[in-house]
Amino acid sequence: MQGQLTPRAWLARLARSERRHLALAVLAGIAAGLLTIAQMATLAWLVSSMLIEGAAPASLMTGFVALVVMVMLRALAQWGQESAGLTASLGVRARARRELLDHLERLGPVGLADHHSASLANRVVDQVEALDGYIARFLPQMRLAVAIPLVILGVVVWLDWLAALFLLLAAPLIPLFMALVGMGAERLNREQFETVSRLSRHFIDRVRGITTLQLFGASAQATRDVHAAAEDYRIRSMRTLRLAFLSSAVLEFFAAVAIAVVAIYVGFGLLGYIRFGPADELTLFSGLLVLLLAPEFFQPLRTLSQHYHDRAAALGAAEGMVALLDEVPPRSDEAPLPCRSDALVELEAVTVSYPERGRVLGPLDLTVRAGEILGVSGPSGVGKSSLLQLMAGFIAPASGRHRAAPDLRVAWMDQRPLLIHGTLADNLRLAAPEADEAALRDALRCVGLGELLEALPEGLGTPLGERGVGLSGGQAHRLALARIFLSPAPLVLLDEPTASLDDDSEVRVLEALSVLVEQGRTLVIASHRPAPLALATRRLSLSREGAGERRESEEVVHG
């Protein structure tokens, strides 16, 4: 994903991947258009045969049968157009989603920290869905809006060149108007897209904090806020829509006027009131056919303008997605340099900084050796988490060197343990897909969840809900720890492993950590609680003195 990918270019690339289905949709659309012309010609011919030549309806049976056949074929072509568009759209959406997820995985936990996962999910799920109309309908219609009017114009020129001139006069103005209006509408549409997401965020933010609003007696005010935000959105939207609908109104106007002009011209011509040009040669057949083709001339363009907002929606969505795809991962694709000693991790004068928060850590020299327990302490905001993220490879150092033992695997646990939607066993097997039930039970016992397991009627098959509904905070922590027991990683990074636990749970977690040490794992524990730090064989205390200056002190604990 090189920088400066534009939304348009990205959409075009996505569309190219489905060009065969899109071409099929266009072909089917053209077939439907040709069948429409044929139907109209047959209709005009039948009417003219009866009214002018006095043919009996029964003698024109072939014509009627042909009409029925054409109606059926046209329905089939319509179905084909829609189905092919659908297939193309499904393919494009799958591809876009894949690209996004791949990139998000490259960005990693630190790269994603600035984003709310719900709003990212909204992009991956809902904004990708917003590409549907553009791919399935707008793109094929864009070709049809050129091809079909041209064919119709050809037929009308052959029938009556003056009538064709009326159509032609209206036609070139249409793209001009559409372009003018479209440009404005697109900008406004983008704004509207932002407003929509801001409005949703506002609503969701207030709902999320509803307990607090209740406690502060502010729910009535917040309800008014929600209503006011929606009203504000309405007023903004109407500004967009007034203009956006103008483009279709222009088309409607030309379509309606062209029909009216053609009808009156043909009528007066047939009465013999028009004495110049081809009007003399007008017959009921040619006159009626011109009239019937006039609306069909504008129809593809009208359909296109109806799908215009699909395009704007897709561009708006693509913009958000491309912005994400353009984000540079805060880490390099390359593995860290190999250690020069037999240590697990060596940091040489590393610093970590974030674009908005500036330098948050370092310069720091640190070596983590196998089998030790490094306790990292220091006031909040001093860079304890950043240090762990650096060792985990979630972030690259801004300066200095990060070395790690070759193919070093790390296990990670932080304050918000992950619980996936699935059974207890699914949650454990994240760390070891192959682990058998006995291993899972052992791991749970190691972290003091053996009792819980026995109390659960469904055992390892107990479903766990989203965000730990059903498990207390302490239990969720211990579950994450059980995963570490199952994982083979030699280096275990623990960010505040006991921050929100009660004494009892904390003791159990610490006991479990000692077992991990006995297994020969190396632990790095960042915490400001004394108990977990007491486990450490070596301590690193990060501190901040004065404005932004940092000083680190190391102390080796004996015993």
Add this chain to the structure above:
Amino acid sequence: MADRAPGLVATLSPWFVHLGRRRGRLLTGAALMLLALVAALGLLALSGWFITATALTGLVLASGGAAMLDVYVPGGGIRAFALTRTVARYLERLYNHDTVLRLLADLRGHMFAVLADLDAARLSRRRASDWLNRLTADIDTLDSLFLRLLAPALVALLAILGLSAFLALWAPSVGLATGVMLGLIWCWLTLGQARLGLAASRRRVTELERLRGRVIEHLSGMAELESHGALPEQRRRLDTIEARLRDDQRRLGRLSALGTALAGLTVGLTWVLALWLGAQLWASEALSGPLMVMMPLAVLAMSEALMALPMAFTQFGATQAAAERLNALEASRRPTKTLPDGHLPSAGPLSVDLERIGLRYPGALTATLDDFSLHLAPGERLALCGPSGVGKSSVAALIAGQLVPDSGCVRLGGVDIEHAEGQALRRRLAMLTQGSELFDDSLAANLRLGDPAASDEYLWRLLDDVELGEWARTLPRGLETRVGEGGRRLSGGQARRLALARLMLRDPGLVILDEPFTGLDAGTARRLAERLDAWLADRTVIYLSHRRDDEAMPLPGVTQTLELQARTGRPLCAKARNLSG
């Protein structure tokens, strides 16, 4: 539509009531829609009639006969129809979108009020982001009930009836045939499409939601997933859900395409039939030539009214499911209190009495609290200790009136809170929840939730008190700095201190503090404890803590300690998470 699924009317009727409040606008919008359609129909039909009439007249004139045709009335009519169609269509779209957005504001406000009425037990289960997204999407879905489903279907039906009646004036057989054919396809496009798409379109919403949930899991748990090498496996699960979703979308798309094709087919066959029947009548001299031409052309123009129906009605299941979910939410609303007749003391510390409280969460095996009593004199400070999940937060929620006990009663200042006036209760009681709930707004706006009238100087003083002043002064936008969604731009400790400052803007008689110093280092916690102690003077205080005595996290001035014990036989799985978590 009533016979399609049991309870469909019951499901949608509350939403019809909502729509009904804007009845005038809805009718005007539908009328504009109908006007645009009638003008389009009229334009084509009248033009066809006019051309045929002129051709026949022209023929008579050419053969030297005498004939008269008024060209000005039809000519004027054609121009009027052309103009009406354009203007009506533009106004209709603008007006109806305005209506829809007004409805959206109504619905969001209404649903927010419903949520604000839910009690803590129900809310705690409904905080997850995917639920919130679904809520927003559900409201949007119902918002389009009128513009996508009701109005187009109604207008199409009226147009079909009107057209059939009009045609029947000239040729009853043509009118009847048109009415029957178009009536049948109308039923198919609305009822039939909805019925066939029901299962898949309902499922689609759930699958989308499941996909969203998985993606959130994937992203928020990426640190653990990546370190465990579990990302590919999680991706595989995501892909499975996506494939299922794609299958449903394909099914729905095909169905919708079928509907469009059938609409085209039926309108086509109907105008061919109208032409055939008209020709028979013309042959038997029961119908003039121009009228014979007018009839199929009028039918031809009807396709415009039917084309939008298949796509909208194929997705009907989504609307129904959304309505069901929102109805269920509304049904779980707390019953409104009986008339408040108790008056909380308006100043000074409040006493707290919990009398023989019983509380059991829905679905829990055992009660969370059973015959639980607690008495606290005004000005006392209680530390309520116990492991997480033991019921501390439930006690707090009971006192704050966010939970209603199954038995027993809660009295503050001697007044049963069931009878206390809600506003007064909110004013006299302040609670710091376990999570620091901040809003995506400025520092100042977050603080002013505690006291809307607080001056900037006062806010700065408070920030200094919680040791955020120095940091806040380094921010380019100072008090106007936005804290991000849920306070994400602040560190955990900063968010906690901001929440404390917000609390200290208030002047309550009872304060509940749930782990006030989580996320703070020991030094900061001790310094803040001193300042908090001063603010807590002359107030009744309840601390919730999972540790009894904690050097690092001192709870100032505790006069009483109560340890909640996990009772034997209690399920280890806590049924409700902390309300604030």
